[in-house]
Amino acid sequence: MSKLIRTALVGVGLGASVASIAGCSPASSGDEVVYHASYPVYSSVEDLESSSDLIVIGTPISSEVRQIDVAAEAPVPGDSELDPGSGDVEGEELSSLLTYTVYEVEVDQVLQGDARRGETVEVAILGGTMGGVTYREAEGIDPLALNEDAAFYLAAFEGAPYQPLNSAQSIYAKSSDSTFTSVGVENPISRDVAASLRAVTE
Structure with a gap:
């Protein structure tokens, strides 16, 4: 039997996240x-x-896995991608609960924002x-490896x-030689960011 694949449209911005899950029935095991x-x-x-509230180098x-209520403000009226109630997304049901993997990251170095080493x-x-x-994000990143260092550019909610x-x-x-590689694939500024991180960690 093929598994059921549902679609969620998620508008993610600093201060607002909205999702709509296609279908009215709850997902079942294997979906x-x-x-x-x-x-x-x-x-x-x-x-x-400048857009980051916190920039750290740390270790997951x-x-x-948790469900987090991301409702912060109303969706954008009339936008079929961000507002499923606009009428362009037929049969969709608005939900503010999204499924996330939440990592505990031990901070090694703070480059910007309110955090402390350790x-x-x-x-x-x-x-x-x-x-x-x-639950997965289309064109998202793979799960983070535990106990491997990374730099994070983060928004606070x-x-x-x-x-x-x-x-x-x-x-x-x-990496072990203190070079940095973007986890995301479609990143036109990856080399510049990697060079910037290398410069401040040497």
Whole structure:
């Protein structure tokens, strides 16, 4: 039997996240929910840094999958991608609960923002498996490797874990020779960010 694949349209912005899940019946074990997210894209290192509430280099030491209520404000009226109630997304049901993998990241170096070396911060990345249902982001990143260093460019949300600014440009794996590689594939500024990180960590 083929598994059921549901579609979610997710508008993700600093201060607002809205999702709509296709279909009215709840997902069952073996189903897959695919999130289609809309993020801001950054054209320079300076844009990425100025948009970040927290920039750290740290180590993911544990993870758990949670559902997080991301409702912060009303969807954009009339936008069929961000507002499923606009009438262009037939049969869709608005939901503010999204499934995330939440990582405990032990901070090694703070480049910007309010954190201290040695403490842990929570970083939520869209997707994960819960109740036998797999939630993933279309064109998202693979799960982070535990106990491997990375740099994170993060947005802060009141009462919730930090989140990457977007899935393509916000996380950079750190190698043993202190070079950095973008975890996201479609990242036109990856080399510039990697060079910037290398310069401040040498």
